[in-house]
Amino acid sequence: VGSAPTNFAELDNSSDAIERDALYGIQVGQGYADWITNTPAKLAGGRVLELGPGTSYCGAIGLLGRGAADPVSVADRWLAPWRDNYHGPLYTRCSKLLREAGRAAEAKVFADIAAEGYSTRIQALSGGAENLPVESNSFDMVFSNAVLEHLVDHSAAARELYRVTAPGGWNFHQTDFRDHRNFERPLDHLLMSSKEWLALSEAQVEPHCFGTQLRAHAIAALFAEAGFDTFTQYHIEMADAEYASRIADQIGSDPEQIRVLCSLLILRKPLT
Numbered sequence: 001v002g003s004a005p006t007n008f009a010e011l012d013n014s015s016d017a018i019e020r021d022a023l024y025g026i027q028v029g030q031g032y033a034d035w036i037t038n039t040p041a042k043l044a045g046g047r048v049l050e051l052g053p054g055t056s057y058c059g060a061i062g063l064l065g066r067g068a069a070d071p072v073s074v075a076d077r078w079l080a081p082w083r084d085n086y087h088g089p090l091y092t093r094c095s096k097l098l099r100e101a102g103r104a105a106e107a108k109v110f111a112d113i114a115a116e117g118y119s120t121r122i123q124a125l126s127g128g129a130e131n132l133p134v135e136s137n138s139f140d141m142v143f144s145n146a147v148l149e150h151l152v153d154h155s156a157a158a159r160e161l162y163r164v165t166a167p168g169g170w171n172f173h174q175t176d177f178r179d180h181r182n183f184e185r186p187l188d189h190l191l192m193s194s195k196e197w198l199a200l201s202e203a204q205v206e207p208h209c210f211g212t213q214l215r216a217h218a219i220a221a222l223f224a225e226a227g228f229d230t231f232t233q234y235h236i237e238m239a240d241a242e243y244a245s246r247i248a249d250q251i252g253s254d255p256e257q258i259r260v261l262c263s264l265l266i267l268r269k270p271l272t
């Protein structure tokens with residue numbers, strides 16, 4: 001982290017960086033599409049919001065290319081601006097890779113956006129998950145990857161995401177619960193008091209960039225309190241059992257609960 005949040009920093013547009021970012025971006029959209037296949041949700045014609053897209057909007061564009069309603073929306077507390085010298089080459093490269101893979105519809109959307117900019121295809125919303133500048137019931141599907149761990153107020157975000165999701169609509173949130181200061185010791189931040197952790201998190205150039213002390217089960221509970229039905233929560237990565245149990249002993253927690261390092265939470269807003 002430099003002197004500005006990551007999304008506002010200059011971007012590396014060397015061909016190696018573009019190749020890496022294109023492959024990553026395609027993978028994010030592919031990941032979202034895979035999450036849907038685990039549910040009865042249907043992407044075709046669905047109104048989609050990608051929360052916290054990061055420096056590029058590849059995930060949302062990928063979903064547009066796979067049949068989401070036009071435009072797709074993105075929302076970020078620090079909304080990354082379009083940069084001709086980066087996003088043009090990036091989306092052109094995504095398009096070429098997808099065309100070579102026989103994915104013509106997605107390739108076309110990336111090529112169009114590379115040529116025209118976000119224009120009418122992307123609705124870019126400047127606002128955090130806690131306070132989204134859109135009408136209630138606007139989206140059939142909301143996706144996020146590695147975002148919920150950076151929120152300021154999880155309870156407010158759960159209520160706000162419930163508000164903007166249409167009845168019967170879906171939320172898919174993959175969250176990284178590790179202490180981002182050192183992935184080798186992913187639970188060490190739990191040893192700090194919540195007051196100390198908050199002070200440290202707010203003192204950063206990009207506040208809350210180190211992740212969250214909230215655990216997977218607690219975030220799921222906040223979304224349930226906001227009114228969502230939990231469709232499922234997959235635990236994707238767990239901390240070493242011995243390390244987790246040492247930390248749990250020190251803070252008086254359940255080692256199995258604090259062990260979850262990455263989870264995919266799939267939620268549905270009830271129809272009525």
Ligand SMILES: C[S@@+](CC[C@H](N)C(=O)[O-])C[C@H]1O[C@@H](n2cnc3c(N)ncnc32)[C@H](O)[C@@H]1O
Pocket residue numbers: 007028051052053054055075076077078079127128129130144145146147150151152
């Ligand atoms: C680790 S990046 C993940 C980017 C992207 N989703 C990915 O998978 O590579 C976290 C993103 O969440 C955004 N973010 C941080 N706090 C947020 C908030 N309160 N509401 C919405 N987005 C937020 C950041 O600006 C950044 O774009």
